[in-house]
Amino acid sequence: MDAAKDAPPKKAPLEGITVLDFSRVLAGPYCTMVLADLGARVIKIERLATGHDTRAFGPFVGQESAYFMCFNRGKESIALDLKSPRDRDLLERLLSEADVLVENFRPGVMDRLGYGADRLARTHPHLVYASISGFGHTGPFSDLPGYDMVVQAMGGIMSLTGWPDAPPARVGTSFGDLGAALFAAVGIIASLYKRTRDAQGTRVDIGMLDCQAALMETALARYDVEGKVPTRTGDSHPSLAPFETFNAEDGRFVIAAGNDQLFMLMADALDAPQMALDPMFISNDLRCRNRPAMVEAIEAITRTAPMDHWIDRLNEAGVPCAPINTIDRLFSHPQLQARNMIIQVEGAAERPVRTAGNPIKLSSAADIDVARPLRAPALDEHRDRILSELMSGTGDYAPATGANDVPQPQEAVTPMKRASA
Amino acid sequence: MDAAKDAPPKKAPLEGITVLDFSRVLAGPYCTMVLADLGARVIKIERLATGHDTRAFGPFVGQESAYFMCFNRGKESIALDLKSPRDRDLLERLLSEADVLVENFRPGVMDRLGYGADRLARTHPHLVYASISGFGHTGPFSDLPGYDMVVQAMGGIMSLTGWPDAPPARVGTSFGDLGAALFAAVGIIASLYKRTRDAQGTRVDIGMLDCQAALMETALARYDVEGKVPTRTGDSHPSLAPFETFNAEDGRFVIAAGNDQLFMLMADALDAPQMALDPMFISNDLRCRNRPAMVEAIEAITRTAPMDHWIDRLNEAGVPCAPINTIDRLFSHPQLQARNMIIQVEGAAERPVRTAGNPIKLSSAADIDVARPLRAPALDEHRDRILSELMSGTGDYAPATGANDVPQPQEAVTPMKRASA
Numbered sequence: 001m002d003a004a005k006d007a008p009p010k011k012a013p014l015e016g017i018t019v020l021d022f023s024r025v026l027a028g029p030y031c032t033m034v035l036a037d038l039g040a041r042v043i044k045i046e047r048l049a050t051g052h053d054t055r056a057f058g059p060f061v062g063q064e065s066a067y068f069m070c071f072n073r074g075k076e077s078i079a080l081d082l083k084s085p086r087d088r089d090l091l092e093r094l095l096s097e098a099d100v101l102v103e104n105f106r107p108g109v110m111d112r113l114g115y116g117a118d119r120l121a122r123t124h125p126h127l128v129y130a131s132i133s134g135f136g137h138t139g140p141f142s143d144l145p146g147y148d149m150v151v152q153a154m155g156g157i158m159s160l161t162g163w164p165d166a167p168p169a170r171v172g173t174s175f176g177d178l179g180a181a182l183f184a185a186v187g188i189i190a191s192l193y194k195r196t197r198d199a200q201g202t203r204v205d206i207g208m209l210d211c212q213a214a215l216m217e218t219a220l221a222r223y224d225v226e227g228k229v230p231t232r233t234g235d236s237h238p239s240l241a242p243f244e245t246f247n248a249e250d251g252r253f254v255i256a257a258g259n260d261q262l263f264m265l266m267a268d269a270l271d272a273p274q275m276a277l278d279p280m281f282i283s284n285d286l287r288c289r290n291r292p293a294m295v296e297a298i299e300a301i302t303r304t305a306p307m308d309h310w311i312d313r314l315n316e317a318g319v320p321c322a323p324i325n326t327i328d329r330l331f332s333h334p335q336l337q338a339r340n341m342i343i344q345v346e347g348a349a350e351r352p353v354r355t356a357g358n359p360i361k362l363s364s365a366a367d368i369d370v371a372r373p374l375r376a377p378a379l380d381e382h383r384d385r386i387l388s389e390l391m392s393g394t395g396d397y398a399p400a401t402g403a404n405d406v407p408q409p410q411e412a413v414t415p416m417k418r419a420s421a
Numbered sequence: 422m423d424a425a426k427d428a429p430p431k432k433a434p435l436e437g438i439t440v441l442d443f444s445r446v447l448a449g450p451y452c453t454m455v456l457a458d459l460g461a462r463v464i465k466i467e468r469l470a471t472g473h474d475t476r477a478f479g480p481f482v483g484q485e486s487a488y489f490m491c492f493n494r495g496k497e498s499i500a501l502d503l504k505s506p507r508d509r510d511l512l513e514r515l516l517s518e519a520d521v522l523v524e525n526f527r528p529g530v531m532d533r534l535g536y537g538a539d540r541l542a543r544t545h546p547h548l549v550y551a552s553i554s555g556f557g558h559t560g561p562f563s564d565l566p567g568y569d570m571v572v573q574a575m576g577g578i579m580s581l582t583g584w585p586d587a588p589p590a591r592v593g594t595s596f597g598d599l600g601a602a603l604f605a606a607v608g609i610i611a612s613l614y615k616r617t618r619d620a621q622g623t624r625v626d627i628g629m630l631d632c633q634a635a636l637m638e639t640a641l642a643r644y645d646v647e648g649k650v651p652t653r654t655g656d657s658h659p660s661l662a663p664f665e666t667f668n669a670e671d672g673r674f675v676i677a678a679g680n681d682q683l684f685m686l687m688a689d690a691l692d693a694p695q696m697a698l699d700p701m702f703i704s705n706d707l708r709c710r711n712r713p714a715m716v717e718a719i720e721a722i723t724r725t726a727p728m729d730h731w732i733d734r735l736n737e738a739g740v741p742c743a744p745i746n747t748i749d750r751l752f753s754h755p756q757l758q759a760r761n762m763i764i765q766v767e768g769a770a771e772r773p774v775r776t777a778g779n780p781i782k783l784s785s786a787a788d789i790d791v792a793r794p795l796r797a798p799a800l801d802e803h804r805d806r807i808l809s810e811l812m813s814g815t816g817d818y819a820p821a822t823g824a825n826d827v828p829q830p831q832e833a834v835t836p837m838k839r840a841s842a
Contacts, residue, residue: 183781
């Protein structure tokens, strides 16, 4: 309590950082959303007239794309014609103010635009330059287009997802994009940390396929050690039992009691203590081998009462369990409510859209205010503000003149002030 | 090229950072693996005699757990008896050297051990203290156990994964653990960045359920806007077509041609240019509505030749496509090879285990050397080294004496040198 009294005012960790965001669709915008949620100022560089593609993606609230709103909350927008010398000059000045650049074009596109990583490493050596692409900027596949669905298939997760007697399924969200977005955010912030010590920018090169491989957990090692190709296991864990769904009277729910102690507690909570002594079920290994018999024994009991009855009893006993929630049930979920996880985003449309908030809860930074919608920018909404800042010299950098822009070691890189401050 | 000549020697971004790792099983160890891959020194605090649970998880190489090896590569281990005054004293000294603490016990456990966040915020205010738990440390569910399977069910992803005519499936890897691990890594590194400016530590509180909600992409917004509960779509994207798998003569593969331009290129590549002019398929919206007819039209062609034939043709045409790879095919994948994504980890066992490497490719840091196995620590392997460092005062902190340990703003926090340096 004393500590709380003396605590400094809360300041988001990336406050003061300016991100120039050339990215489109999902992986890039999700990454810069994470940076914005942590306090960075994110300026979206958009195409004239139409802006980014996702402004035309459904679903819509009025004329406005809810898809766009979700991932671009809290950002600013400026529309630039990169063929116009005036706008190119403006972009040079923005680059000199920026700490981070994020793009997710196919390799080569940014070079052709004149804003490739090699050039900017020379002219803006303090810049953290992050690219997210399907396969990364090196290797034989680097020129191929890599969408979420492509890397989910190529990277192995589809071969592990779904029921063994049905074709492989995709993960129900864009696991390929979101995984890459999070690894990119880690790489960017780590590079910003490093820059506080050596005043050097970094090129961050994230390939979605690489990230899929990194998220395969033990699947690679299991094949390497056992020689068996891991496959789909429906709703159950490949090496823990019970760790799957069971039918109750009114629907399916999860029991995750993968060790012997929890299995004993589960058996008690189901009023079937003898089940824990059954020689077929006495260890996790035996339960895995006798899984069909175990499921039958458990369901013989769970089918006799509604899910809520069993969930209450298992919770009391300390046995991990859960209903299989559909998305509508998340909005009123007491834990997500208590954790500020359902937030609002508003744009020009008549009403805000509800989406998920920031799961990174920091004692030193205020959480998103669930009562106050965050704003998703209209196309070019912040042009005047950005121009007037550049004109009035609010920024701390002179226009780009090359290597002189390098901040000195241990000196904080003080970017343009947040316009919202 | 000039830039490369003048470049400073490569130094991992988190070099110099010391992480005390109390975490077990998957979410915590995966998070600290990411930190170790970025150059942090990670010291595992393990139980005497048995060490962490996963040392007993299969599969095994010789006597050693490949599960443990995968996620604990490049870390150090010390076994402590937290009931012994001598080991508690040792831990105090380690805490004074540490920059980050990571734990994933149930809320309350670290407090009972005497190393809760409130106490350490007072005695070690520079420390970034990260907790990963099922539901986070606040809210009505915070005391409940939250395993991966539990949050996959409760957080909505299972309701979206699998085929509509089969029960919900789990994501084939531990999406609940891994998502939380990555958000935790983002929060930790952002807090280290912030500490370079205000010399204050941060409490990072990550709930796996929160992270699941944050990874639901547009599902929440779609329900909020359209009032329809999003559901499972098997292997297809809910709002893009074609964006799914198709049968070839010898198996299934993905075509992801979700816009009209790509659909035209696809039709050409399949020698069926007229398909792109069919009024049923002329826009993405129409293709979504007429999906069964579209799938039939495409498969009538793709079934006539092997997958590789179509993949070559589609790749030439620039149409995103992919085989559904099983895990065994990742080891020899030319792109993963070229990107150093298949690495080796060795322990005491007779041979190393192959697993996935670090997908965060940084120009300023050397990648993991695929030819040289990383080491997973034996239990207590680094006790002598750590003790001798503490005894010889290599560390830069005096034993904990409270608030005096706070580094000053803008002053780099210089921790104990990496033992491996």
